[in-house]
Amino acid sequence: MAARLLFALIFSLALVGGGYWxxxxxxxxxxxxxxxxxxxxxxxxxxxxTKRADQAAANYLTEHLDQEDRYAALNATYQDLRRRVPLVVPGPVVVVTRSESPGPDSPGPDERSAPATAVDSSPVLTLAAVRMWNGALIGTDQATGACGPAGATEGSDAACAQGSGLTLNDAWANHAANAKAxxxxxxxxxHLIDYLNGK
Incomplete structure (x- = not known):
């Protein structure tokens, strides 16, 4: 009987152990x-x-090389244009003359002999200068007024040498706005790079 109980206990423990295992x-x-x-x-x-990152890197490299090529071509075109055409021309000279005879109610001496005076003769950017400025900003050569892009008609140099009506002050104001942007x-x-890097 004791052997049976021992056997039953061992069997039960084996079943429990096996079930646990x-x-x-x-x-x-x-x-x-x-x-x-x-x-x-x-x-x-x-x-x-990884595939998305590799594609983004490949796209960036392709676009970067394309941009480098475009700017190199623009630089060659514009260096040639600068050899032929000035960037600035003298601005219009506005001459103010004094009246030939004073009015009856005007006090003071007779001004008939007073010399004429020039007002605002600041240099004016040529159309070529504006064309080069715009080309540098957008990365492509485009016509500015009568100043056609590279490969335009032969008379375009004369048109490119014409004043654009924009002064150096206008160019400086545009430069300041571009630098701020x-x-x-x-x-x-x-900030985007820092965010993406988890900083």
């Missing part, structure tokens, strides 16, 4: 399968992001 093994297998599935999903997501862009891009 089987349950533990099944749990480990389920966890490993779940973990393997999660790893596979992570690998797929990483591969997708570039500084704002740099600041926004730096």
């Amino acid at each position: 089987w349950g533990s093994n099944a749990t480990d297998n389920a966890w490993q399968a779940k973990h393997a599935k999660a790893l596979e999903a992570e690998r797929a997501e990483t591969a997708k992001e 570039c500084a704002a862009d740099r600041q926004r891009y730096q």
